[in-house]
Structures are given as C-alpha cells and as structure tokens.
Amino acid sequence: MLALTALVLGGCAMGPRADGTPGVSADESAAYVSYQQFVYKIDAAAGTEVWRYPQSASAQVIFYAPPTIADGKVYVGDFANRFQSLSSENGIVDWIFSEAKGWFEAKAATDGTYIIAPNLDRNVYCLNVDGSLAWTYSSEFGFMAEPVIIEDVVYISSMDHHLVALDIATGDVLWKTKLNGALVSAPYYDAERGALFVGSMGKVLTAVDSQSGEILWAFNNNGELSSVWATPVMFDGNIVFTDESGKIFGLNPDDGSVNWALDAGGNVTAGILPLESSFVVVREDGTLTVYNMSDRAPVWTRTVDGEVYSTPVLAGDKIFIGVKGNVLLQAYDLNGNLVWSFTPGK
Amino acid sequence: MWDTIIVQPFTNILLGITLGVKNFGIAIILFTLLIKLVTYPLTAKQIKQTRAMTELQNSPRYKKMMEKYKDNHEKLAEERMKLYREAKVNPAGSCLPSLIQIPIILGLYQSIIKVMAATPLELIKLERMIYPFLDSSKILPVQNHFLWMDLGQPERLVVGGIGIPVLTILVVLTTWIQGKVVAPPSGGAGDQAAAMTKSMNLYMPLLMGWISFTLASGLALYFLASNVATIIQYSVQGTTDWSKILPFIKPKPAVVPASTLPASLLEIPDDEPIPEPKKSEPKPSARAAVKQQRPPQKRKKK
Structure with a gap:
C-alpha cells in the first residue's frame, strides 16, 4: 500500500506543483505570455512566436506571473524563486535576482527606477533596475497582486487582509489599512478623488483614501456579494467591477451607491476591460461579451476556446485573451473578429 | 465524484x-x-x-x-x-x-x-x-507558516548559512523505523513477502525522503505525523519488534504465543510423520511444539 501510494505521490515530485492561468501583457507590437515552462513573445500582427524563454523546458521552472514590459525589458518572476530581466527584443537574460524564498505569482510594477516584485514568501522585493535589492517589505502572508505605483508611493494588496502604502525609495510604511478578507488583486487608483478601490475575498469592495488609508466606504450588496478577484475599473463616471458569481456593478465612486447592475450569466474572475464606448466581460467558461457603456446592451458575443480567468488586455487595435484550453492566446479586433489564435509549438 | x-x-x-x-x-x-x-x-x-x-x-x-x-x-x-x-x-x-x-x-x-x-x-x-x-x-x-517552515515550500532549517532538511531526515528515519519494527515476522526462508519487505525497507525511506525534500513541507509534515502515529499504533497493539533496530532488546518470538487459530489446524495429524525442520527454516509455533511434546531444547526462546 505504501509503495503504491508513494509512487502516486512520487509522480508529483518532479517539479513545482501549481495550477495557474496564462499571464498576459502586451504592447502595440507584441503580446507576452507566461505559461507553464515558458515566457513567449508573440508578434501582435501575425500571431507567431518571436522568442521563448528559456529556450528549453525545465521541470523546475514554471511561469504564471504576467510579464512587465518597460524600457525594452521584460521583467518576470518564476516558481523557481527567481526574478529575471530579459531583453524584449530577443529574450536574452539581462540579470536574475535569486534571493527570494518563494514563488513569484504576481505581476511586477516599475517606475523606471525601481521594480516592485511581490512574492509568495511573504515579502515584497524592491529591486533597482540593475537587479540589486533596494529593500524588502514583509507581511504575514504572501502577495498575489500587482503593485500600483503612483508618483513615489507603492500601493499593494496583501493576502493578510491589508492594503499598504509604501515609500518607493525606502520601503517605509506610510499607512496600512485592514480590510475584510484577503486581497488578491491590485487596487484601482482614481486620481480625481485621490481614492483607491479594491475588492477582496471577504466579499466586499472598499474605497480607501490614498493619502491617509482611511476607509471611505465599503460595498457588499447587502451581504449578497461574492468574492472579487479582479481590479475594478472606472468609466462613464462609475467604478465598475464584477464579483465571482458574475454580477457586474456600476457604483457611484463618491459613496458606493449602485448606479446600475448587470448579470454576466456565469462565473467571472477576470477583470473588466473598458474600450472607447463599450466594455468587455469574459466569463470563466470562455464567453466573451462586449456591452455598450451607455445602456449596457450587449454588442457582440464570442466563445473563446477554453476557460478564461485573467483580465483581457487591450493593445493597439486588438484585445488579447489568455486562454486555459486548447489555445494559449487569442487576439480579437474591436468588432469581435478573431484575428489569430496562438498555440505554442513543441 | x-x-x-x-x-x-x-x-x-x-x-x-x-x-x-x-x-x-x-x-x-x-x-x-x-x-x-x-x-x-x-x-x-x-x-x-x-x-x-x-x-x-x-x-x-x-x-x-x-x-x-x-x-x-x-x-x-x-x-x-x-x-x-x-x-x-x-x-x-x-x-x-x-x-x-x-x-x-x-x-x-x-x-x-x-x-x-x-x-x-x-x-x-x-x-x-x-x-x-x-x-x-x-x-x-x-497561514502556511509553522515553526521554522513555510508549509507551501520544501523545508530547510538554515544553520550557519546551510539549509538542513530536518523534516526530510525525520521522514526518512521514521519511514525506516516503521518498515523495520512494524514488518510482520517472516513466514520462512526464501519467503517472497519477506524479500519484498526487505527491499521495501531500503527503497521506501529513500523515496519518501525524495518526496519530502522536493515537495511542499506540509506533505512532509503529514508523512512524519503518519509514520509516528503508525509506529505508536502498532506498539500499542504489541506488534512491533524493536530488537530489529535496537540490538540490546530481546527479540520477539517468530510466532505470537497467543494463537488466534484453533490448535488442531496448527498440528500435524497423528497419522502423519513430523517433518524435520530445515536449519534455515524458522522453528514451529510454541503451541504446536507443546502439543507434539517436542524436546524442550527445540522450543523457540521467549
């Protein structure tokens, strides 16, 4: 019995054990996808692979964190506890930071001077652009959310239920506010109001003053809200988000009152993507719907070939969708036409 | 399902x-x-x-x-x-x-x-x-943090800059002890089960050690707790033989004296001759030996 059990368990002992979704980033010329053993650069026009990193697969190296694209570099962490800077041109390694003790699941953020890389080892690592460590911030739980950098302040959602503001140069805590539930997505920053909006696994969306950390209001839909997995967005004078059950809300950003609500008809964990006069909602089952901003009427609906958990990315005139299924990435034009699908070759 | x-x-x-x-x-x-x-x-x-x-x-x-x-x-x-x-x-x-x-x-x-x-x-x-x-x-x-461990990561206790896999060592040790002391007594020389047990006692600790060394320490903690619980469980039932790893302890008899089977099943029928046990074979059960009135020097030592 022990032998059989050990063999079953032993089959899992060949590398990091984790189930993730494609992490997607894009600019006008290319899309970058982290998934399983590679980071891919894909030509935005043709949908073809430009390069992959590393060149050969390793059972120990897994990527799920979306790459960060800045200044000709691709910054991405992996599940071998390493954070690397690659050339966006050819995928060649610039440097590797390997002092972390846990996995990099979250997308990093950069202001051009510092790179903020959250880790599951309960630390946020602030690196200089040459890969040297500037400071670390420690918490009681790991970090899964992308930090937000506004001028000289880093705002970061923590799994320990806190929203934290840090001085980007020193890592000093400016304020730390406890919210309801673990925070698994980045806050949305509204410059006009100086407010942050963040959802949580505590089934609430909270507005927080970005200067003081004071809670401005909290919305839980009278206890009916489910977990909020993605960053809210602001358009048409509303703070807009979905909960896990697929309810989409447009709230008054000043007081959290409901301006409108909509039902996506299925579970939604990806965030909403606002376009010029419409917005995109992708259900987990791969149903992609574009709604009019003005009357929330559906404009077009498509079905993606697999499950979708991550927020679609707009770059140029294309919508990129990371897919957990038969394809890895699909590109649609703004009229809902599938431009290409990308499936990695061997 | x-x-x-x-x-x-x-x-x-x-x-x-x-x-x-x-x-x-x-x-x-x-x-x-x-x-x-x-x-x-x-x-x-x-x-x-x-x-x-x-x-x-x-x-x-x-x-x-x-x-x-x-x-x-x-x-x-x-x-x-x-x-x-x-x-x-x-x-x-x-x-x-x-x-x-x-x-x-x-x-x-x-x-x-x-x-x-x-x-x-x-x-x-x-x-x-x-x-x-x-x-x-x-x-x-x-919260995955327990003692010095992150239960979601492979465990190492860093002493003087060197990461020692304490939990892995404990899992290997307890798996080996469990295999040794819990294994049932052999049914005889050349017994296939005994050979398999011997081989398992060698490979199982290594396999479990490898799993503990490379996978999340939460699993290694489970292996350790399970091993210790099994050893205690068998000890309480009196079916462990510590003499296999502790030489100063008297070995247990190959056959448990308090038989769970009817004596008639263990005896050789009266009309049949008693086979001479080969030197390499274990001695017959105490109960059977008494019934057959074999000489005292041929009885298994208690």
Missing part, C-alpha cells in the same frame, strides 16, 4: 480544524491522527489477519503440506486453500484493509495540497469547495 465524496469533505475538515486551532501545521497533525483513528478498525483487522497468516505458515501442518506437495503445484494450491478455509484465514485479508485505506490516504494528500493553494486559480477552486457553514473569508488564505 471523487472530489465530492473524498476530497471535499477532507478539505473542509482540515480547514475546520485549521480555523479552530489557528495553525495549519497543527491542523495537519491533528487531521492525520483523526484519519488514523477512523481507519483504526481496518488497521486492527489487517494486523489480526497478518498475525493469523504468519502463524499458520509457521505451523508444522503447513510445512508438512508444502513439503508433501512441493512437486504438485496444483494440489498444493488446492490444499493450501482448504487449510485457509478451515482456519478462516483470508489470504487477501491482510491487504484488503490496506487497499481500502489507499483512497483515504490519497484523499488526505490531495486535500492538503488543495488547502495550500499557491495561485489565484487554486484559491478560486479551493473557495468553491468550502461548505457554506464555514466562512471562507475568515479561513482563506491558510
């Missing part, structure tokens, strides 16, 4: 314990002990069956039968089954309870993996497994 019947209840019990004790490491240990307790009747039955089978295989009658039909495998199988039936010993009886425990162990393993969700996708799936009466917002994420 598998998730609904096994993994989901296990996951919720594990999370419930974690919520109660506020510590995932202790929850893993308590949950392992709970599973051991629940499966105790199966384990006890397995021990009883193994003991009866060993006793039967060491009896003069069994040996006589083996000798008599050594050239007629068909007849030997027939006679052996007849003896098993008479003794009410099920040849599969010692492994059936173990087989039933496999899904439980795999379910426990999977539930520990699920609770240590390390990606948003795993958290989403975990949250959906939680029963409504448990408040997921208060439970998730589970």
Whole structure:
C-alpha cells in the first residue's frame, strides 16, 4: 500500500506543483505570455512566436506571473524563486535576482527606477533596475497582486487582509489599512478623488483614501456579494467591477451607491476591460461579451476556446485573451473578429 | 465524484480544524491522527489477519503440506486453500484493509495540497469547495507558516548559512523505523513477502525522503505525523519488534504465543510423520511444539 501510494505521490515530485492561468501583457507590437515552462513573445500582427524563454523546458521552472514590459525589458518572476530581466527584443537574460524564498505569482510594477516584485514568501522585493535589492517589505502572508505605483508611493494588496502604502525609495510604511478578507488583486487608483478601490475575498469592495488609508466606504450588496478577484475599473463616471458569481456593478465612486447592475450569466474572475464606448466581460467558461457603456446592451458575443480567468488586455487595435484550453492566446479586433489564435509549438 | 465524496469533505475538515486551532501545521497533525483513528478498525483487522497468516505458515501442518506437495503445484494450491478455509484465514485479508485505506490516504494528500493553494486559480477552486457553514473569508488564505517552515515550500532549517532538511531526515528515519519494527515476522526462508519487505525497507525511506525534500513541507509534515502515529499504533497493539533496530532488546518470538487459530489446524495429524525442520527454516509455533511434546531444547526462546 505504501509503495503504491508513494509512487502516486512520487509522480508529483518532479517539479513545482501549481495550477495557474496564462499571464498576459502586451504592447502595440507584441503580446507576452507566461505559461507553464515558458515566457513567449508573440508578434501582435501575425500571431507567431518571436522568442521563448528559456529556450528549453525545465521541470523546475514554471511561469504564471504576467510579464512587465518597460524600457525594452521584460521583467518576470518564476516558481523557481527567481526574478529575471530579459531583453524584449530577443529574450536574452539581462540579470536574475535569486534571493527570494518563494514563488513569484504576481505581476511586477516599475517606475523606471525601481521594480516592485511581490512574492509568495511573504515579502515584497524592491529591486533597482540593475537587479540589486533596494529593500524588502514583509507581511504575514504572501502577495498575489500587482503593485500600483503612483508618483513615489507603492500601493499593494496583501493576502493578510491589508492594503499598504509604501515609500518607493525606502520601503517605509506610510499607512496600512485592514480590510475584510484577503486581497488578491491590485487596487484601482482614481486620481480625481485621490481614492483607491479594491475588492477582496471577504466579499466586499472598499474605497480607501490614498493619502491617509482611511476607509471611505465599503460595498457588499447587502451581504449578497461574492468574492472579487479582479481590479475594478472606472468609466462613464462609475467604478465598475464584477464579483465571482458574475454580477457586474456600476457604483457611484463618491459613496458606493449602485448606479446600475448587470448579470454576466456565469462565473467571472477576470477583470473588466473598458474600450472607447463599450466594455468587455469574459466569463470563466470562455464567453466573451462586449456591452455598450451607455445602456449596457450587449454588442457582440464570442466563445473563446477554453476557460478564461485573467483580465483581457487591450493593445493597439486588438484585445488579447489568455486562454486555459486548447489555445494559449487569442487576439480579437474591436468588432469581435478573431484575428489569430496562438498555440505554442513543441 | 471523487472530489465530492473524498476530497471535499477532507478539505473542509482540515480547514475546520485549521480555523479552530489557528495553525495549519497543527491542523495537519491533528487531521492525520483523526484519519488514523477512523481507519483504526481496518488497521486492527489487517494486523489480526497478518498475525493469523504468519502463524499458520509457521505451523508444522503447513510445512508438512508444502513439503508433501512441493512437486504438485496444483494440489498444493488446492490444499493450501482448504487449510485457509478451515482456519478462516483470508489470504487477501491482510491487504484488503490496506487497499481500502489507499483512497483515504490519497484523499488526505490531495486535500492538503488543495488547502495550500499557491495561485489565484487554486484559491478560486479551493473557495468553491468550502461548505457554506464555514466562512471562507475568515479561513482563506491558510497561514502556511509553522515553526521554522513555510508549509507551501520544501523545508530547510538554515544553520550557519546551510539549509538542513530536518523534516526530510525525520521522514526518512521514521519511514525506516516503521518498515523495520512494524514488518510482520517472516513466514520462512526464501519467503517472497519477506524479500519484498526487505527491499521495501531500503527503497521506501529513500523515496519518501525524495518526496519530502522536493515537495511542499506540509506533505512532509503529514508523512512524519503518519509514520509516528503508525509506529505508536502498532506498539500499542504489541506488534512491533524493536530488537530489529535496537540490538540490546530481546527479540520477539517468530510466532505470537497467543494463537488466534484453533490448535488442531496448527498440528500435524497423528497419522502423519513430523517433518524435520530445515536449519534455515524458522522453528514451529510454541503451541504446536507443546502439543507434539517436542524436546524442550527445540522450543523457540521467549
């Protein structure tokens, strides 16, 4: 019995054990996808692979964190506890930071001077652009959310239920506010109001003053809200988000009152993507719907070939969708036409 | 189906314990002990069956039968089954309870993996497994920090800049001890089961050690708790033989004196001669020896 059990368990002992979704980033010329053993650069026009990193697969190296694209570099962490800077041109390694003790699941953020890389080892690592460590911030739980950098302040959602503001140069805590539930997505920053909006696994969306950390209001839909997995967005004078059950809300950003609500008809964990006069909602089952901003009427609906958990990315005139299924990435034009699908070759 | 019947209840019990004790490491240990307790009747039955089978295989009658039909495998199988039936010993009886425990162990393993969700996708799936009466917002994420360990990562205790895999060492050690002291006494020289046990005692600690060294330490903690619980369980039942690893302890008799089988089944029928035991074979059972009034010097030492 022990032998059989050990063999079953032993089959899992060949590398990091984790189930993730494609992490997607894009600019006008290319899309970058982290998934399983590679980071891919894909030509935005043709949908073809430009390069992959590393060149050969390793059972120990897994990527799920979306790459960060800045200044000709691709910054991405992996599940071998390493954070690397690659050339966006050819995928060649610039440097590797390997002092972390846990996995990099979250997308990093950069202001051009510092790179903020959250880790599951309960630390946020602030690196200089040459890969040297500037400071670390420690918490009681790991970090899964992308930090937000506004001028000289880093705002970061923590799994320990806190929203934290840090001085980007020193890592000093400016304020730390406890919210309801673990925070698994980045806050949305509204410059006009100086407010942050963040959802949580505590089934609430909270507005927080970005200067003081004071809670401005909290919305839980009278206890009916489910977990909020993605960053809210602001358009048409509303703070807009979905909960896990697929309810989409447009709230008054000043007081959290409901301006409108909509039902996506299925579970939604990806965030909403606002376009010029419409917005995109992708259900987990791969149903992609574009709604009019003005009357929330559906404009077009498509079905993606697999499950979708991550927020679609707009770059140029294309919508990129990371897919957990038969394809890895699909590109649609703004009229809902599938431009290409990308499936990695061997 | 598998998730609904096994993994989901296990996951919720594990999370419930974690919520109660506020510590995932202790929850893993308590949950392992709970599973051991629940499966105790199966384990006890397995021990009883193994003991009866060993006793039967060491009896003069069994040996006589083996000798008599050594050239007629068909007849030997027939006679052996007849003896098993008479003794009410099920040849599969010692492994059936173990087989039933496999899904439980795999379910426990999977539930520990699920609770240590390390990606948003795993958290989403975990949250959906939680029963409504448990408040997921208060439970998730589970605090993976226990003593010096991050239960979601392979364990190393850093001493003087060197990472020592303490938990791995303990898992290897307890797996080896368990294999040595818990293994049933051999049914005879050249016994296939004994050879397999010997080989397992060598490879199992290495395999378990490798798994503990490379996988999340939460699993290694489970292996350690499970090993220790098994050793204690067998010790309490009096079926461990510590002389196999501690030479200063007197060895246990090859056959348990308090027989679980009727004496008539262990004896050689009166009309048949007693076979001379070969030097390499274990001595016959104490009870059978008394019945046959064999000379005292031929009795097994107690």
